Amino acid sequence: MESSLPPESASPRPLAAAAHETITVRGARENNLRSVDVDIPKRRLTVFTGVSGSGKSSLVFGTVAAESRRLINETYDAFIQGFMPAMARPEVEVLEGLTASIIIDQERMAPNPRSTVGTATDVNSMLRILFSRFAEPALGNPMAYSFNVMSSSGGGTLTKADGTREAAGYSVTGGMCVRCEGRGQVNDIDLAQLVDETKSLNEGAITVPGYKPGGWSVRFYAESGFFDPDKPVRDYTEQERHDLFHREATKVTISGTNMTFQGLVPAVKKSFLSKDRDAMQPHVRAFVDRAVTFTDCPDCAGTRLTALTLSSRIEGKNIADLCAMQISDLLTWITEVSSSGNLTGAAPLLTALTETLQNVVDIGLGYLSLDRASGTLSGGEAQRVKMIRHLGSSLTDVTYVFDEPTIGLHPHDVDRMNELLLKLRDKGNTVLVVEHNPSVMAIADHLVDMGPGAGTHGGEVVYAGDFAGLRSSGTLTGEHLETRAWLKTEPRSPSGTLEIRGARAHNLQNVDVDVPAGVLVAVTGVAGSGKSSLIHGSLAGREGVVAVDQTGIRGSRRSNPATYTGLLEPVRKAFAKANGVKPALFSANSEGACPTCGGVGVIYQDLGIVSGISTVCEECQGRRFQAAVLEYTLGGRNIAEVLSMSVEEALAFFTGEDEDAAGARIPAAQKVLSRLNDVGLGYLTLGQPLSTLSGGERQRIKLAIEIGSEAEVIILDEPSAGLHMADTERLTQMLEKIVDAGRTVIVIEHNLDVVSRADWIIDVGPGAGHDGGRVVFSGTPGDLVGVEGSLTGLHLGRRHRR
Numbered sequence: 069m070e071s072s073l074p075p076e077s078a079s080p081r082p083l084a085a086a087a088h089e090t091i092t093v094r095g096a097r098e099n100n101l102r103s104v105d106v107d108i109p110k111r112r113l114t115v116f117t118g119v120s121g122s123g124k125s126s127l128v129f130g131t132v133a134a135e136s137r138r139l140i141n142e143t144y145d146a147f148i149q150g151f152m153p154a155m156a157r158p159e160v161e162v163l164e165g166l167t168a169s170i171i172i173d174q175e176r177m178a179p180n181p182r183s184t185v186g187t188a189t190d191v192n193s194m195l196r197i198l199f200s201r202f203a204e205p206a207l208g209n210p211m212a213y214s215f216n217v218m219s220s221s222g223g224g225t226l227t228k229a230d231g232t233r234e235a236a237g238y239s240v241t242g243g244m245c246v247r248c249e250g251r252g253q254v255n256d257i258d259l260a261q262l263v264d265e266t267k268s269l270n271e272g273a274i275t276v277p278g279y280k281p282g283g284w285s286v287r288f289y290a291e292s293g294f295f296d297p298d299k300p301v302r303d304y305t306e307q308e309r310h311d312l313f314h315r316e317a318t319k320v321t322i323s324g325t326n327m328t329f330q331g332l333v334p335a336v337k338k339s340f341l342s343k344d345r346d347a348m349q350p351h352v353r354a355f356v357d358r359a360v361t362f363t364d365c366p367d368c369a370g371t372r373l374t375a376l377t378l379s380s381r382i383e384g385k386n387i388a389d390l391c392a393m394q395i396s397d398l399l400t401w402i403t404e405v406s407s408s409g410n411l412t413g414a415a416p417l418l419t420a421l422t423e424t425l426q427n428v429v430d431i432g433l434g435y436l437s438l439d440r441a442s443g444t445l446s447g448g449e450a451q452r453v454k455m456i457r458h459l460g461s462s463l464t465d466v467t468y469v470f471d472e473p474t475i476g477l478h479p480h481d482v483d484r485m486n487e488l489l490l491k492l493r494d495k496g497n498t499v500l501v502v503e504h505n506p507s508v509m510a511i512a513d514h515l516v517d518m519g520p521g522a523g524t525h526g527g528e529v530v531y532a533g534d535f536a537g538l539r540s541s542g543t544l545t546g547e548h549l550e551t552r553a554w555l556k557t558e559p560r561s562p563s564g565t566l567e568i569r570g571a572r573a574h575n576l577q578n579v580d581v582d583v584p585a586g587v588l589v590a591v592t593g594v595a596g597s598g599k600s601s602l603i604h605g606s607l608a609g610r611e612g613v614v615a616v617d618q619t620g621i622r623g624s625r626r627s628n629p630a631t632y633t634g635l636l637e638p639v640r641k642a643f644a645k646a647n648g649v650k651p652a653l654f655s656a657n658s659e660g661a662c663p664t665c666g667g668v669g670v671i672y673q674d675l676g677i678v679s680g681i682s683t684v685c686e687e688c689q690g691r692r693f694q695a696a697v698l699e700y701t702l703g704g705r706n707i708a709e710v711l712s713m714s715v716e717e718a719l720a721f722f723t724g725e726d727e728d729a730a731g732a733r734i735p736a737a738q739k740v741l742s743r744l745n746d747v748g749l750g751y752l753t754l755g756q757p758l759s760t761l762s763g764g765e766r767q768r769i770k771l772a773i774e775i776g777s778e779a780e781v782i783i784l785d786e787p788s789a790g791l792h793m794a795d796t797e798r799l800t801q802m803l804e805k806i807v808d809a810g811r812t813v814i815v816i817e818h819n820l821d822v823v824s825r826a827d828w829i830i831d832v833g834p835g836a837g838h839d840g841g842r843v844v845f846s847g848t849p850g851d852l853v854g855v856e857g858s859l860t861g862l863h864l865g866r867r868h869r870r
Contacts, residue, residue, distance in 0.1 A: 088165045091132060091467075091498070095161030098134075099126040100527040107532075108132070110165065111465070112513040113489055113499045117538075117545045118530075119792040120765065121522030121751040124502045125471070129171065131158045132500065133469045136169035167498060169467040172454050174447035174475060181251040182216050182372075185445070186391055186438030189428065189456050194421050195438075199387050202411050203380040208241045213380070213387050215250035215372035217242030243377040248365035252372040252439075257333050259313055261359035265302040273301050276336060276359075277352050291322045292329050372439075383410070388439070394837045396434035399425040427459045431488060432481040435575075435596030435837030448476025448789075449595070452485075459488065464496040474505045475789045478594040478818050479863040482507045504792050506549055510535050517545050523714055523751025548793035553800075553820075555868045559827035559848050560587045560807065566607060566781070573605035574598065575841040581830060582846075583607070585781070588807045589814045590826035592860040593844070596836030599816045603783055607814070614779035616771050616787070626657055626668065629744065630711060630754040633773055638736035639722075643707060647700040654707045660697040662688035692755075703732025711755030715744045718754055743772040746802045748795040765790070775802075781812040788819040800825050820867045823860070824849060831860045 089110055096104040101123050108114050116124040138155040177183060186192035196210035203213075211217040223237030244250040267273040269290040272281045279285045290297035294311040295304070304312065315331040340356050364370035371378060371388035378386045383405055390398055402425060405411060406418040428434060431452045436445075445453065451473060458468065473489070474482050486508060493499045493513075501508060509515060515538050517531035531541040539549045563586030571579040576598050583589055591599045600617075608615040630636040636655070644651040653660040661667030664687035671683050684690045691698065691708035698706040703721060713721060719741040724733040744752070747768040758766065771787060787803075788796045800822055803813050807827075817823055831845040834857050844858045845851075853868065855861040 090165055092162060092164040093127070093131065093160065094163075096127060096131045096163075097159040098130040099123065100523055101126050101131070101159075102527040104527070104529055106516060106529050108498075108500070108516070109514050110167070110498045111493070111496055113493045113501065113511065114514045114516060115501045115503050115509050115512040116516045116518065117503065117509060117792075118518030118526065119522050119544060120748060120790060120795055122518040122520075122526035122792075123528075124518050126527075127516075127518065128469060128500050128502055129173075129471070131160050131163065132166070133169040133171050133467070134158050135160070135163050136166045136467065137171075139166065140168060167465055167467045169469055170458060171469045171471075172451055172458070172473070173471045174451050176447055177442040177445060177450050177453070180443065181253075181441065183442040184391075184438060185395075185433075185436050185440045185442060185453060187216075188442050188453050189424060189438075191421065191424055191428075191438055192391070194417060194424070195387055195390060198411075198414065198417055198421070199380060199382060201417075202414055203382050203387075205380055207376065207380050212241045212243055213373070213377055214243045215252075216244065218244040218246065218249070219374070243373045245365060245368035245372055245374055247367040248372065250372045252365055252368065252370045253362045254365050256361050256363070257336060258359050258361060259333075261355070262313070262332050262336065263301050266300055268300050269295060269297040271298075274332070276332065277355050288322060288327070288329070289332075292320050294329075383408075391438040393437060394434065395425060395428050395436055395438065396837065398438070399429060399434070423460055424456065427456050430484060431455060431459075432477060432484050432595055432836075435835075435840070446476050448473075451475070455488065459491070465498075467498040467500060468492055470499070470501045470503075472503055472505075472790060473501065474503065474508060476595055476786065476818070478592075478859065479507070479820060480594055480859045486511050504790070506793075509538065509549075517541065517543050519544055521751070522748075523753075525751065544794050545792070548797075552867065553797070553822075553824045555824045555853075555864075556827065556849050562587050562828070563810075566610075566812070568602065568606045571602055571606045574601040575837055576601050576605070577841040579841070579843055581843050583814065583830065584828050585812045586807070586810065587812065587827035588803055588825070589812070589828045589830065590823045591814060591816045591830045591832065592818070592823055593832035593840065594836050594859060595818075597832045597834075597840035598842075599832045600785060601841075602830075602832060603814060603816055604785075607781070608783060610781075612780040613783065614774050614777050614781070615783040615785075616767075616774045617783075617785045627758045628711070628755045629715075629749075629752055629758070629769055632758060632769060633740050633744065635737055635740045635754065638734050639702075639707075639710065642732070642734050642737075643700060643702050646702050649700065653697050653700070654693075656692040660693050660707070662692055662694055664688065665692070667692045705732070708755075711753070713754055714750065715741055715752050715754065716750040719745055719750075739776065740772070743775055744769070746798075747772045747775075748791065748798055775806065779811075781814065782806065784813065784815045784817075786817055786819075787815060788817060788822050793821065796821050820864060823864065824868070829860070831855075831858050833857075833859065 091108040091110060093104060093106045093108070104127060116128055118124050134155065135158050138157060141149060141152050141155060177188060184192070196213040199213045200208065200210045217240070219240060219242045221237065221239040223235065225233050226236035227233050248254050262276055263273045264275055265273070269286060270281060274286055274289065289295065289312070295308055301312070311331065313331045313333050315329065316334070318329045320327055320329040336359070340352065368374070373388055378388055380386060390401070393401065399422065402418060402421050406422065411418070433449065433452055451471070473485055477485060482505060489499055489501065490511065503509065512535060515531070515533065515535060516529060517538060519526050519528065519530040520543065530543045531538055531546070538546050540546065562584030566583040566585055568579065568581050568583065579602060591603055593599050604615060604617060607613055640651040640654040643654045650659065652658040656667035662685060665671055665685035669685055669688065669690040669692040671685050693708055698708055700706065710718065719738065721732055722734045722737040722741065744750070749765065749768055749772070752765065767789065771784065774782065787799060791799060796819060803815070807813050815822060823829060826849055829845065829847065829849055829852050830843060831852060833840050833842065833844045845855050845861065849864070852858060852861045853865040
């Protein structure tokens with residue numbers, strides 16, 4: 069019998085695994101990528117760099133991570149896929165060597181009132197189990213300590229299949245406060261914000277958004293028969309006032325139609341308070357902020373829990389006490405309880421709690437408390453909270469994808485983040501990081517620099533290799549690694565002061581400080597030290613002050629830079645004037661919309677239990693407008709061609725610099741486009757959906773709008789977030805110009821390049837949470853270097869040490 073073994077002289081076959089040591093990308097063309105070919109080493113830390121808009125996210129998130137998730141989704145059956153979002157295959161020819169991807173991005177957590185840091189990290193779940201086993205008095209299972217479960221009971225008669233009956237019932241003990249339904253707050257309506265009592269209903273007494281005289285919403289009240297529509301509200305009787313504001317649902321006949329009438333207060337609660345505040349239009353959100361007041365629930369004092377739940381304690385503390393602690397203090401308490409030996413049998417649970425809380429502290433979030441609403445976290449804080457559940461994971465050979473994890477971190481905390489990234493890598497995982505921070509680049513095993521520019525000027529790999537090679541590569545990133553922003557030695561002289569006295573918001577400890585006016589002021593300190601509380605809490609509401617915070621802007625597929633900035637309005641009017649037609653024709657949301665796709669540009673097809681798909685509209689070819697509308701031109705371009713321009717191209721077009729754009733000069737458009745270009749968004753196309761923009765790009769669009777205001781003082785919250793070093797230099801120059809024009813600019817900032825260029829620095833700290841909240845230093849940048857007790861001064865000194 070012949071042997072099936074190969075002869076000894078035969079060369080051994082190469083291991084199959086050897087061919088899968090890299091993630092191989094060939095011909096990637098997603099968004100602005102120009103047929104990119106790149107090999108990404110596996111089980112290594114790879115950092116992707118390049119200017120904003122160069123294609124980093126398109127390569128990492130839009131290609132590698134997107135295809136990994138799509139392939140994983142396809143392993144589920146058709147029924148399960150029906151509940152998953154539709155995911156199209158990225159524009160790429162070859163993509164091999166993928167592993168399961170876990171994306172940890174900067175998207176803020178949903179503003180669910182019952183979602184907290186404790187629920188997001190699963191620490192609350194562990195505490196509920198701990199209390200259900202060891203608290204006194206004992207209340208039952210973990211649900212008794214949950215503010216998401218309400219106590220309920222019921223009973224009745226159960227009829228069996230054989231016709232016999234027996235009594236049946238149930239009882240659930242939950243921890244939810246009944247009055248606030250586990251939210252911790254109750255709201256009330258300020259009646260003065262609903263009506264102008266000097267007017268009658270027909271004169272426009274109702275000031276709620278959407279209630280216009282003559283409109284159906286006002287006719288609903290004016291023709292109800294309960295009021296004289298021509299009588300001023302101030303002259304109403306008590307019964308009429310009750311009917312106007314508080315009347316419960318009542319059947320009435322209005323214009324011959326039977327309808328249900330209810331007072332303004334229940335109508336406003338139903339129409340506005342049931343919606344996500346962040347998803348509201350700006351004018352509606354402003355109304356809600358004025359009309360609705362929120363106070364701690366008087367029944368539970370803001371703890372969200374019932375009195376019975378709060379009576380159950382361990383070592384003298386109830387679960388609300390623990391959730392209100394600063395997490396670093398809670399870790400100390402758990403450690404002391406563990407070492408006391410009083411909770412026999414709790415060792416495994418206490419160990420798990422200790423490990424999770426230690427991860428929270430290590431990641432730089434020890435200043436938070438478990439009862440902090442997750443919707444109030446910044447993008448950087450939200451990203452780090454998402455990281456926590458992965459730090460203790462036993463999974464290996466996973467691809468972790470991070471989107472600028474150092475955003476919102478002081479240089480002191482960046483070192484901690486680097487340790488965590490290396491920890492994930494050392495467990496045998498592939499770690500991909502999109503980042504602008506040189507400190508993260510320095511620890512990378514491999515770097516991929518995208519460029520050379522942004523938008524149509526980018527989309528190429530201009531360097532791939534180690535950090536030393538990047539410094540000498542000659543790319544824009546390499547050049548800026550070799551240069552450092554100079555420390556301002558001749559700061560401007562203040563023209564006045566903005567006084568802050570007795571600031572006690574959040575962790576501030578009765579702070580008094582004078583903020584100089586007429587200069588560039590940088591407010592620094594570690595994350596959680598009290599910077600934002602000091603500035604936003606004390607200055608943002610003053611007259612003549614505009615604050616641009618980190619709150620994201622919402623955008624649908626119909627919303628784009630042209631619509632959000634107001635640029636489209638003068639453009640539509642110019643098109644209408646040039647062609648003698650109505651402006652509404654040049655709106656994809658109005659009369660000019662393609663009838664087939666409704667002005668969206670794509671057709672969505674619902675395939676039932678199989679994931680739906682989006683296809684480009686065949687009628688308008690994705691241009692969103694009717695064919696007849698596209699026959700009208702301005703400067704030789706139709707409206708669809710204008711919306712496909714980049715900001716840079718549009719600026720040349722509307723200023724008359726484009727020789728082919730005779731008659732297209734629009735001063736109002738020039739102002740908006742110039743500001744967008746100044747904040748480094750010249751590569752964006754005017755019609756690009758806001759939903760496709762990064763968080764940094766959206767923030768800079770918001771910044772461009774606010775810079776155009778007439779405010780004397782502009783407050784910016786980390787304006788350099790998401791910016792490449794070259795873009796940061798450009799931003800700093802723009803801020804200097806604003807100050808030179810006689811305005812005051814206050815930046816809450818961690819970026820040492822921006823801090824170095826400030827005229828005045830206010831350093832808050834020295835630590836975070838209750839270890840911060842004090843002004844450590846107030847003075848010029850040169851004087852901050854070497855100040856004892858200032859972490860900012862320490863790192864600024866290292867930065868400029870020769």
